[in-house]
Amino acid sequence: MEFVWTSTVIAIIAFALLYWLLEKYAFGPLFGVMEKRRELVQEQIASAENSREEAARHLEEQKQALQEARKEAYAIIEQAKSTSVKQADDIIATAKSEAGRLKEEAVKDIETEKNKAVLSLRSEVSGLSVKIASKIIEKQVDEKEQKQLVDQYLKEVGGKP
Known part of the structure; x- marks a missing residue:
């Protein structure tokens, strides 16, 4: 095999020309499309991250709102209990004073x-x-008749309403 330097030079020139043409017309647009795709993927990743953070923030807000609602419900229940106890005490006190007054x-x-x-x-x-x-003065009565008179008058008194 013989080495032909002109063929090698022509092959190198052809390769360089092909590389330059590919660089100008193929690699540029291809790399541009790939760069746009890379930017789109990064934007989607950033958007997904923002969405995740926003969802986490909303979840935390919902947890806090739920906690506040529970606190308010507990406060309302406690207030209702204290109000009912106070009303019961007031009713008992009123009943006792009324009973004392009636007594x-x-x-x-x-x-x-x-x-x-x-x-x-x-x-x-x-x-x-x-x-x-x-009666005793009108007639002198002995002790037996006097007792009968007293008994008779006591019966009259006992019979009167």
């Missing part, structure tokens, strides 16, 4: 009725005493 009125009514009964009894006793004394 005092009943004691006063009983005392008044007792005083009326005593006055009525005194007037009847004094009237009966006068009647008994007049």
